[in-house]
Amino acid sequence: MELKLCFMGLGSVGRELLKLIDRKRDDVQAQYDLSFKVVGIATGRHGILIDPHGIDHLYALGGQWADRAWPSTEQNRLKLIRECGADALVEMSPINRATGRPALDYLELALNLGLHAITANKGPVVHAYRRLSALAKQQGKAFLFESTVMDGFPLLNLYRECLPATRVTSFRGVLNSTTNLILNLMDSGKSFEEAVQYAQDIGIAETDPSNDIDGWDASVKVCVLSNVLMGADIRPPDVDRTGIRDITPEMIKDAAARQRKYRLMCSAKWEDGAIRARVAPEEVPPDDPTYNLPGTTSVLQLRTDTLNQLTLLETAPTPAQTAFGVLADLIAAARGHF
Numbered sequence: 001m002e003l004k005l006c007f008m009g010l011g012s013v014g015r016e017l018l019k020l021i022d023r024k025r026d027d028v029q030a031q032y033d034l035s036f037k038v039v040g041i042a043t044g045r046h047g048i049l050i051d052p053h054g055i056d057h058l059y060a061l062g063g064q065w066a067d068r069a070w071p072s073t074e075q076n077r078l079k080l081i082r083e084c085g086a087d088a089l090v091e092m093s094p095i096n097r098a099t100g101r102p103a104l105d106y107l108e109l110a111l112n113l114g115l116h117a118i119t120a121n122k123g124p125v126v127h128a129y130r131r132l133s134a135l136a137k138q139q140g141k142a143f144l145f146e147s148t149v150m151d152g153f154p155l156l157n158l159y160r161e162c163l164p165a166t167r168v169t170s171f172r173g174v175l176n177s178t179t180n181l182i183l184n185l186m187d188s189g190k191s192f193e194e195a196v197q198y199a200q201d202i203g204i205a206e207t208d209p210s211n212d213i214d215g216w217d218a219s220v221k222v223c224v225l226s227n228v229l230m231g232a233d234i235r236p237p238d239v240d241r242t243g244i245r246d247i248t249p250e251m252i253k254d255a256a257a258r259q260r261k262y263r264l265m266c267s268a269k270w271e272d273g274a275i276r277a278r279v280a281p282e283e284v285p286p287d288d289p290t291y292n293l294p295g296t297t298s299v300l301q302l303r304t305d306t307l308n309q310l311t312l313l314e315t316a317p318t319p320a321q322t323a324f325g326v327l328a329d330l331i332a333a334a335r336g337h338f
Contacts, residue, residue: 003334004117006040006084008077008106009092010060013120013147014041016323017090018057024327034334040084042077050084050086074102081109088116088142088333091124097220097236100127111135111143116333120147120326126223126235142333147325149221150298151317154328157161158312159229161337165302168229170269170303175221177296177317178205178212179244179264183281184295186252187261192245204296206232214243218266218279226268229302232275236246242280255283269303289313 007014021028021036028034037054047069070076081089083272089110090154093103100123107117107124108131117136119125124132125145136143146156159168169196174180178199185195196213199205211217219239226232244264255262260283268277284291291301302310314321332338 001334002037003330004037004039004072004085004087005090005330006042006081006086006088006110007038007092008042008089008103009094009161010041010043010046010090011094012319013322013326014090014092015061016320017092017326018061020323020327022057022086028331028333032331032335034331036330038048039086040080042072042080044072047072048076048080050080052085065292070296077102078109081106081115082113086115088118088120088172088330090330091117091119092326093121093122095121095123095220097123097126097216104128104132107132108135110299111139112143116142117144118142118326118329118333119145120322121145122148122220122224126220126227128229129224129227130233136338142329142338144329144332144338145224146329147322149224150154150312150314152321152323152325152328153298153312153314153317154325155300155312156228157328157332163306166304166306168302170267171225171229171300172265172267173207173261173300173312174290174293174298175266175300176212176218176264177298178209178213179215180216180293181296182213183244183247183252183262184293185317186247186249187256189249192247192251213245215241215264215279216243218264219277222266222268222277222314225300226275226277230270230275231266232268234277238277239280240276240280244281247281254297258283259286260284261291263293265290279289 037149046063103121104124110117116212132143182195219236219241267280298314300312
Protein backbone atom coordinates (compact mmCIF):
# COMPACT_ATOMS: atom_id res chain seq x y z
CA MET A 1 0.00 0.00 0.00
CA GLU A 2 1.21 3.50 -0.82
CA LEU A 3 0.08 6.55 1.18
CA LYS A 4 0.48 9.85 -0.64
CA LEU A 5 1.27 12.78 1.63
CA CYS A 6 0.80 16.54 1.52
CA PHE A 7 3.02 18.46 3.95
CA MET A 8 1.74 21.76 5.31
CA GLY A 9 4.97 23.18 6.69
CA LEU A 10 8.56 22.00 6.40
CA GLY A 11 10.24 23.29 9.54
CA SER A 12 12.45 21.29 11.87
CA VAL A 13 9.80 18.58 12.46
CA GLY A 14 8.90 18.27 8.79
CA ARG A 15 12.53 17.98 7.77
CA GLU A 16 13.14 15.32 10.40
CA LEU A 17 10.04 13.48 9.22
CA LEU A 18 11.39 13.26 5.67
CA LYS A 19 14.65 11.85 7.02
CA LEU A 20 12.80 9.39 9.27
CA ILE A 21 10.63 8.14 6.40
CA ASP A 22 13.80 7.44 4.45
CA ARG A 23 15.54 5.79 7.39
CA LYS A 24 12.57 3.60 8.26
CA ARG A 25 11.47 2.81 4.70
CA ASP A 26 12.49 -0.87 4.79
CA ASP A 27 11.07 -1.44 8.29
CA VAL A 28 7.71 0.12 7.44
CA GLN A 29 7.50 -1.85 4.21
CA ALA A 30 8.41 -5.13 5.90
CA GLN A 31 6.14 -4.72 8.92
CA TYR A 32 3.10 -3.06 7.36
CA ASP A 33 3.45 -3.45 3.57
CA LEU A 34 3.32 0.34 3.47
CA SER A 35 5.24 3.06 1.69
CA PHE A 36 4.95 6.85 1.55
CA LYS A 37 5.11 9.29 -1.33
CA VAL A 38 5.22 13.06 -0.74
CA VAL A 39 3.21 14.75 -3.51
CA GLY A 40 2.91 18.28 -2.11
CA ILE A 41 4.78 20.60 0.27
CA ALA A 42 3.77 24.10 1.36
CA THR A 43 6.27 26.39 3.10
CA GLY A 44 6.25 30.06 3.96
CA ARG A 45 9.84 30.58 2.90
CA HIS A 46 10.38 28.50 -0.25
CA GLY A 47 6.90 28.47 -1.72
CA ILE A 48 4.65 25.55 -2.59
CA LEU A 49 5.79 22.46 -4.44
CA ILE A 50 3.53 19.89 -6.09
CA ASP A 51 4.39 16.74 -8.01
CA PRO A 52 1.92 13.83 -8.31
CA HIS A 53 4.81 11.53 -9.24
CA GLY A 54 6.51 12.17 -5.90
CA ILE A 55 8.92 14.81 -4.61
CA ASP A 56 12.51 13.74 -4.09
CA HIS A 57 13.29 14.17 -0.41
CA LEU A 58 16.81 15.50 -0.88
CA TYR A 59 15.48 18.04 -3.36
CA ALA A 60 12.82 19.07 -0.88
CA LEU A 61 15.36 19.45 1.93
CA GLY A 62 17.54 21.60 -0.34
CA GLY A 63 14.76 24.16 -0.65
CA GLN A 64 15.88 25.49 -4.06
CA TRP A 65 12.44 25.46 -5.66
CA ALA A 66 12.17 28.90 -7.21
CA ASP A 67 11.79 27.59 -10.76
CA ARG A 68 9.01 25.14 -9.80
CA ALA A 69 7.23 26.62 -6.79
CA TRP A 70 3.86 28.31 -6.53
CA PRO A 71 3.78 31.53 -4.49
CA SER A 72 3.15 30.85 -0.81
CA THR A 73 -0.33 32.35 -0.51
CA GLU A 74 -3.28 31.15 1.54
CA GLN A 75 -5.26 30.53 -1.64
CA ASN A 76 -2.46 28.38 -3.05
CA ARG A 77 -2.18 26.36 0.17
CA LEU A 78 -5.85 25.45 -0.05
CA LYS A 79 -5.43 24.74 -3.77
CA LEU A 80 -2.53 22.41 -2.96
CA ILE A 81 -4.69 20.36 -0.58
CA ARG A 82 -7.44 20.11 -3.20
CA GLU A 83 -5.25 19.29 -6.19
CA CYS A 84 -2.12 17.40 -5.13
CA GLY A 85 -3.85 14.01 -4.96
CA ALA A 86 -2.74 13.17 -1.43
CA ASP A 87 -4.29 10.53 0.80
CA ALA A 88 -3.24 12.34 3.99
CA LEU A 89 -2.51 15.90 5.05
CA VAL A 90 0.44 16.25 7.41
CA GLU A 91 -0.14 19.61 9.10
CA MET A 92 2.95 21.12 10.76
CA SER A 93 2.45 24.88 10.48
CA PRO A 94 3.08 27.32 13.39
CA ILE A 95 0.53 27.36 16.20
CA ASN A 96 -2.09 30.06 16.63
CA ARG A 97 -3.16 29.57 20.23
CA ALA A 98 -5.95 32.16 19.97
CA THR A 99 -7.97 30.55 17.15
CA GLY A 100 -6.14 27.48 15.83
CA ARG A 101 -6.31 28.95 12.32
CA PRO A 102 -5.29 28.60 9.56
CA ALA A 103 -4.21 25.05 10.52
CA LEU A 104 -7.77 24.24 11.59
CA ASP A 105 -9.04 25.24 8.12
CA TYR A 106 -6.45 23.04 6.40
CA LEU A 107 -7.41 20.00 8.46
CA GLU A 108 -11.14 20.58 8.00
CA LEU A 109 -10.72 20.91 4.24
CA ALA A 110 -8.62 17.73 4.11
CA LEU A 111 -11.23 15.73 6.00
CA ASN A 112 -14.05 17.08 3.83
CA LEU A 113 -12.08 15.93 0.79
CA GLY A 114 -11.68 12.44 2.25
CA LEU A 115 -8.05 12.71 3.36
CA HIS A 116 -6.62 11.56 6.66
CA ALA A 117 -5.72 14.57 8.83
CA ILE A 118 -2.50 14.29 10.86
CA THR A 119 -1.15 17.25 12.80
CA ALA A 120 1.64 18.22 15.17
CA ASN A 121 -0.14 21.53 15.80
CA LYS A 122 -1.85 21.98 19.17
CA GLY A 123 -4.06 24.88 18.06
CA PRO A 124 -6.69 22.91 16.09
CA VAL A 125 -6.91 20.27 18.84
CA VAL A 126 -7.58 22.94 21.46
CA HIS A 127 -10.15 24.84 19.42
CA ALA A 128 -11.89 22.16 17.37
CA TYR A 129 -11.14 18.70 18.77
CA ARG A 130 -14.78 17.65 18.94
CA ARG A 131 -15.72 19.08 15.55
CA LEU A 132 -12.73 17.61 13.71
CA SER A 133 -13.12 14.24 15.45
CA ALA A 134 -16.80 14.08 14.48
CA LEU A 135 -15.97 15.02 10.89
CA ALA A 136 -13.23 12.38 10.73
CA LYS A 137 -15.63 9.74 12.03
CA GLN A 138 -18.26 10.78 9.51
CA GLN A 139 -15.72 10.54 6.68
CA GLY A 140 -14.19 7.29 7.93
CA LYS A 141 -10.76 8.95 8.10
CA ALA A 142 -8.18 9.57 10.79
CA PHE A 143 -7.73 12.76 12.76
CA LEU A 144 -4.59 12.08 14.80
CA PHE A 145 -2.23 14.37 16.73
CA GLU A 146 0.19 12.34 18.84
CA SER A 147 2.99 14.91 18.55
CA THR A 148 1.03 17.77 20.14
CA VAL A 149 1.99 16.82 23.72
CA MET A 150 5.23 15.18 24.92
CA ASP A 151 6.62 15.15 21.37
CA GLY A 152 6.71 11.58 20.06
CA PHE A 153 5.88 9.86 23.34
CA PRO A 154 2.84 7.61 22.64
CA LEU A 155 0.67 9.26 25.28
CA LEU A 156 -2.51 9.74 23.25
CA ASN A 157 -2.12 6.38 21.52
CA LEU A 158 -1.69 4.79 24.94
CA TYR A 159 -4.97 6.28 26.08
CA ARG A 160 -6.83 5.40 22.87
CA GLU A 161 -5.50 1.88 22.37
CA CYS A 162 -4.47 0.59 25.79
CA LEU A 163 -6.88 2.11 28.32
CA PRO A 164 -10.32 0.89 27.29
CA ALA A 165 -13.27 1.78 29.53
CA THR A 166 -10.98 4.04 31.57
CA ARG A 167 -11.67 7.53 32.86
CA VAL A 168 -8.81 9.92 33.50
CA THR A 169 -9.83 11.84 36.60
CA SER A 170 -6.81 14.15 36.87
CA PHE A 171 -3.28 14.73 35.64
CA ARG A 172 -0.20 16.54 36.89
CA GLY A 173 3.26 17.01 35.47
CA VAL A 174 5.93 19.08 33.75
CA LEU A 175 5.08 19.55 30.08
CA ASN A 176 7.23 22.49 28.98
CA SER A 177 10.84 21.45 28.46
CA THR A 178 12.21 24.99 28.06
CA THR A 179 11.09 26.14 31.51
CA ASN A 180 12.38 22.94 33.06
CA LEU A 181 15.81 23.62 31.54
CA ILE A 182 15.73 27.25 32.74
CA LEU A 183 14.81 26.29 36.31
CA ASN A 184 17.51 23.60 36.38
CA LEU A 185 20.08 26.17 35.22
CA MET A 186 18.93 28.53 37.97
CA ASP A 187 19.35 25.67 40.46
CA SER A 188 22.99 25.51 39.34
CA GLY A 189 23.53 29.22 40.01
CA LYS A 190 22.62 31.06 36.82
CA SER A 191 20.36 34.11 36.89
CA PHE A 192 17.01 33.98 35.15
CA GLU A 193 18.37 36.11 32.29
CA GLU A 194 21.48 33.93 31.91
CA ALA A 195 19.39 30.76 31.88
CA VAL A 196 17.03 32.14 29.24
CA GLN A 197 19.97 33.28 27.11
CA TYR A 198 21.57 29.83 27.31
CA ALA A 199 18.29 28.18 26.26
CA GLN A 200 18.14 30.56 23.30
CA ASP A 201 21.78 29.96 22.38
CA ILE A 202 21.25 26.18 22.10
CA GLY A 203 18.01 26.59 20.15
CA ILE A 204 15.61 25.44 22.86
CA ALA A 205 14.00 28.85 23.49
CA GLU A 206 12.71 31.24 20.83
CA THR A 207 14.05 34.77 20.34
CA ASP A 208 10.88 35.84 22.15
CA PRO A 209 10.67 33.25 24.95
CA SER A 210 7.37 34.52 26.39
CA ASN A 211 5.34 31.60 25.00
CA ASP A 212 7.32 29.30 27.29
CA ILE A 213 8.25 31.39 30.31
CA ASP A 214 4.80 32.95 30.68
CA GLY A 215 3.17 29.52 30.61
CA TRP A 216 1.24 29.78 27.34
CA ASP A 217 2.72 26.65 25.76
CA ALA A 218 2.01 24.69 28.94
CA SER A 219 -1.55 26.05 29.07
CA VAL A 220 -2.24 24.94 25.51
CA LYS A 221 -0.99 21.44 26.34
CA VAL A 222 -3.19 21.37 29.44
CA CYS A 223 -6.15 22.19 27.20
CA VAL A 224 -5.28 19.38 24.78
CA LEU A 225 -5.04 16.81 27.57
CA SER A 226 -8.16 18.08 29.36
CA ASN A 227 -10.23 18.01 26.18
CA VAL A 228 -8.97 14.70 24.80
CA LEU A 229 -8.39 12.62 27.93
CA MET A 230 -10.97 14.09 30.28
CA GLY A 231 -13.88 15.14 28.09
CA ALA A 232 -13.54 18.86 28.83
CA ASP A 233 -13.94 21.69 26.32
CA ILE A 234 -11.60 24.45 27.49
CA ARG A 235 -9.36 27.07 25.88
CA PRO A 236 -6.09 28.65 27.11
CA PRO A 237 -7.84 31.60 28.83
CA ASP A 238 -9.72 29.03 30.95
CA VAL A 239 -6.45 27.83 32.48
CA ASP A 240 -5.30 29.48 35.71
CA ARG A 241 -1.87 30.47 34.38
CA THR A 242 1.28 31.79 36.06
CA GLY A 243 4.68 31.57 34.37
CA ILE A 244 8.21 31.51 35.78
CA ARG A 245 9.19 35.11 34.94
CA ASP A 246 9.05 36.20 38.57
CA ILE A 247 11.14 33.32 39.97
CA THR A 248 14.32 34.89 41.42
CA PRO A 249 17.68 33.38 42.41
CA GLU A 250 16.78 34.20 46.00
CA MET A 251 13.60 32.13 45.73
CA ILE A 252 15.61 29.26 44.22
CA LYS A 253 18.15 29.41 47.07
CA ASP A 254 15.45 29.59 49.73
CA ALA A 255 13.70 26.56 48.28
CA ALA A 256 17.00 24.64 48.08
CA ALA A 257 17.66 25.37 51.76
CA ARG A 258 14.39 23.56 52.52
CA GLN A 259 15.21 20.72 50.08
CA ARG A 260 12.72 21.97 47.52
CA LYS A 261 12.95 22.83 43.81
CA TYR A 262 10.73 24.95 41.60
CA ARG A 263 8.95 23.30 38.68
CA LEU A 264 6.35 24.74 36.29
CA MET A 265 3.54 22.31 37.08
CA CYS A 266 0.63 21.57 34.75
CA SER A 267 -2.51 20.04 36.20
CA ALA A 268 -6.21 19.47 35.71
CA LYS A 269 -8.92 17.68 37.65
CA TRP A 270 -12.68 17.42 37.81
CA GLU A 271 -14.07 19.27 40.83
CA ASP A 272 -17.76 19.92 41.54
CA GLY A 273 -18.70 19.12 37.97
CA ALA A 274 -16.15 21.50 36.43
CA ILE A 275 -12.63 21.06 35.13
CA ARG A 276 -10.01 22.94 37.15
CA ALA A 277 -6.92 23.51 35.01
CA ARG A 278 -3.77 25.20 36.23
CA VAL A 279 -0.23 26.07 35.16
CA ALA A 280 1.99 27.57 37.85
CA PRO A 281 5.44 27.26 39.46
CA GLU A 282 5.39 25.07 42.53
CA GLU A 283 7.96 23.98 45.09
CA VAL A 284 8.34 20.20 44.99
CA PRO A 285 9.99 17.92 47.61
CA PRO A 286 12.61 15.22 46.94
CA ASP A 287 10.04 12.41 46.79
CA ASP A 288 8.11 14.13 43.97
CA PRO A 289 8.83 12.59 40.52
CA THR A 290 9.56 16.05 39.11
CA TYR A 291 12.25 16.90 41.69
CA ASN A 292 15.18 15.33 39.82
CA LEU A 293 13.85 16.02 36.34
CA PRO A 294 16.96 16.94 34.30
CA GLY A 295 17.32 19.35 31.38
CA THR A 296 14.44 19.24 28.92
CA THR A 297 12.85 16.08 30.29
CA SER A 298 9.06 15.95 30.77
CA VAL A 299 6.88 13.87 33.06
CA LEU A 300 3.14 13.30 33.35
CA GLN A 301 1.12 11.53 36.03
CA LEU A 302 -2.35 10.32 35.11
CA ARG A 303 -4.94 9.41 37.73
CA THR A 304 -7.48 6.93 36.38
CA ASP A 305 -10.43 4.92 37.65
CA THR A 306 -8.87 1.61 36.57
CA LEU A 307 -5.09 1.64 37.01
CA ASN A 308 -4.89 4.26 39.76
CA GLN A 309 -1.81 6.32 38.81
CA LEU A 310 0.42 6.06 35.74
CA THR A 311 3.69 8.02 35.50
CA LEU A 312 5.07 8.70 32.03
CA LEU A 313 8.60 10.03 31.48
CA GLU A 314 10.12 11.46 28.30
CA THR A 315 13.85 12.19 28.31
CA ALA A 316 15.48 15.02 26.32
CA PRO A 317 13.04 15.35 23.39
CA THR A 318 14.23 16.46 19.95
CA PRO A 319 12.45 17.37 16.69
CA ALA A 320 13.28 13.83 15.52
CA GLN A 321 11.18 12.42 18.36
CA THR A 322 8.32 14.73 17.44
CA ALA A 323 8.63 13.49 13.86
CA PHE A 324 8.31 9.94 15.11
CA GLY A 325 4.94 10.81 16.64
CA VAL A 326 3.78 12.00 13.22
CA LEU A 327 5.11 8.85 11.55
CA ALA A 328 3.29 6.69 14.12
CA ASP A 329 0.06 8.53 13.33
CA LEU A 330 0.55 8.00 9.59
CA ILE A 331 1.07 4.27 10.08
CA ALA A 332 -2.01 4.10 12.34
CA ALA A 333 -4.09 5.94 9.74
CA ALA A 334 -2.96 3.63 6.95
CA ARG A 335 -3.81 0.57 9.05
CA GLY A 336 -7.22 1.92 10.05
CA HIS A 337 -6.25 2.23 13.74
CA PHE A 338 -8.12 5.38 14.67
